[in-house]
Amino acid sequence: MRKSKVKSTTGLSRLTHITVSVWATVMLILILSCSTEKSNHAPAVNENDSLPFMQSWGISTLISDSGVIRYKITAEEWNIYNTTNPPRWTFVKGILLEKFDSTFHIDWFVQSDTAYCHNQQLWELRGRVVIRNQEGTVFTSEELFWDMDRHEMYSNMFMTIRKPDEFLQGYNFRSNEQMTRYSVSNANAETPFSDSGSSSSNDSVMRAAPTKPNQP
Structure with missing residues (x-):
């Protein structure tokens, strides 16, 4: 019974580690996509105009x-x-x-x-x-x-x-x-x-x- 309990705890730890890794990857993709998004703002007006x-x-x-x-x-x-x-x-x-x-x-x-x-x-x-x-x-x-x-x-x-x-x-x-x-x-x-x-x-x-x- 003790040996089976140890295996269960180890599997949960691995699942948690995988979930955190997936979320980190998703967040990284979102950050990169936002940083590369083209700006739709008009160019600044030059005061010389x-x-x-x-x-x-x-x-x-x-x-x-x-x-x-x-x-x-x-x-x-x-x-x-x-x-x-x-x-x-x-x-x-x-x-x-x-x-x-x-x-x-x-x-x-x-x-x-x-x-x-x-x-x-x-x-x-x-x-x-x-x-x-x-x-x-x-x-x-x-x-x-x-x-x-x-x-x-x-x-x-x-x-x-x-x-x-x-x-x-x-x-x-x-x-x-x-x-x-x-x-x-x-x-x-x-x-x-x-x-x-x-x-x-x-x-x-x-x-x-x-x-x-x-x-x-």
């Missing part, structure tokens, strides 16, 4: 092109971002941009509530946009793009052009930089004329502008 490289306030500066002063920028706030794609300048509190001709006279100037310059080539003007050139032509809209590389301006929103002898309004504006050659789609124009039957009164007549765009 949202912070400007340079900030300036109350600025009035001249900008040269090929060694010749061509532009003057006046703005309350100017932010430069050099880590974005493409790099950009922002003028969130408005801008006055003046362009000079070869004799350093103002060729035209533009004002807007907000302005962005992408890669120092493409200007995006938003809000109350007003342009006036040497000839007295005044352009107004809520949007204007100025491509300095192609030397052209364009806008798809409603716009108006006022000249000493004409008033034009419409959409899909395309123009050269000097705003001397432009085209407008779906446009109406007012042209003053003298009434031969009246010597002192001037009237105006509405006429449809050509719908076929002219290349600036």
Whole structure:
């Protein structure tokens, strides 16, 4: 009887040892699987993505092109971002941009509530946009793009052009930089004329502008 009792105790000890080993193996597998699981978290946001490289306030500066002063920028706030794609300048509190001709006279100037310059080539003007050139032509809209590389301006929103002898309004504006050659789609124009039957009164007549765009 004593010999049989000893065998029973030994078998129980072996069973306990096997159970502990199995559980240890299972726990090890779970730990390894958790440690190798891929993370689904988004990458950390780099502060350079949202912070400007340079900030300036109350600025009035001249900008040269090929060694010749061509532009003057006046703005309350100017932010430069050099880590974005493409790099950009922002003028969130408005801008006055003046362009000079070869004799350093103002060729035209533009004002807007907000302005962005992408890669120092493409200007995006938003809000109350007003342009006036040497000839007295005044352009107004809520949007204007100025491509300095192609030397052209364009806008798809409603716009108006006022000249000493004409008033034009419409959409899909395309123009050269000097705003001397432009085209407008779906446009109406007012042209003053003298009434031969009246010597002192001037009237105006509405006429449809050509719908076929002219290349600036």
